[in-house]
Amino acid sequence: MAFSPLPKLPDVRGSYTLEAPLAPFVWFRTGGPAQVLFRPADADDLAYFLKNRPAEVPLTVIGVGSNLLIRDGGVAGVVIRLSSAFGRVVCEGTRIHAGAAALDSAVAKVAAAGGVAGFEFLRGIPGTVGGALRMNAGCYGSEVKDVFVSATAIDGRGERHELSPTDMAFAYRRTDVPEDYLFVEAVFEGKPDDQASIQARMDEMMKNRETVQPVHSRTGGSTFKNPEGHQAWKLIDEAGCRGMKVGGASVSNLHCNFLINDGGATASDIEALGEQVRAKVKEKSGIVLEWEIKRVGVA
């Protein structure tokens, strides 16, 4: 797609890339480019950009795209992807301080090495801390909410905010934090335990995950949220959607709440497949599935 020209962007210390392909940055490995991709040098650079950018420039933040479908026409405006300057993870006592670009698995590993329990569930979630905060990521009966102490976010006008658990208002795979808040770091708290027991629990979760999820495929994880009192995969299975295909996209045979890019799928193949699944589930059960995967950009 041809993007409308953008006004001049602030002079930053980080980098701007024009028409930057995003497919390499997302798990589905498909979708269009960012009109501009901004990698801030650090939190001050990010705040400076946000304070000084022309207000009409649309902003989108991405982590490592493990819960994201970038539509084929790409994303207008500026897409922000935090750099490795936001990737620090430190254990102090039973607290973990983590930058928003740190991988969830790094948080789990640092916590385990420090003898802090409660982070095992993060070992197999393939996102960043920023994505985990936004999504209240969770599995195996735990979620981010359970270990959360505080987070720092910078809003769309460049103002910093310290967020408490009340401010976050965590709910199932969501928070109530305004959409223009970018998380830059967070503090979590676990409980002391011996390293071997923590490691054993992480190993068990990883082993189990490999057998029930297509973790080595081009996927966006669970496509739909579990409706109250139901499991999305079961509704999808009962509606006969396992293995269904649109173009190069298919419903995973291993876990039918996962959609897969079999190789040549466009984002519109994947989205159309998801919509067909929703329609079939509604027809069979009367239940309307809600997308868990975030879809951004234009078709």
Ligand SMILES: Cc1cc2nc3c(=O)[nH]c(=O)nc-3n(C[C@H](O)[C@H](O)[C@H](O)COP(=O)(O)OP(=O)(O)OC[C@H]3O[C@@H](n4cnc5c(N)ncnc54)[C@H](O)[C@@H]3O)c2cc1C
């Ligand atoms: C194989 C596989 C298995 C998965 N298993 C699980 C699971 O067990 N449990 C689970 O909860 N999820 C799971 N997921 C989904 C995904 O890993 C999580 O939702 C994860 O938290 C997304 O993080 P991300 O960095 O990839 O975010 P992205 O996918 O890049 O973005 C997701 C959302 O977070 C926002 N976001 C990202 N960074 C920031 C930031 N710094 N500040 C503000 N907003 C931000 C984005 O704008 C977007 O709205 C799985 C995905 C895959 C591919």
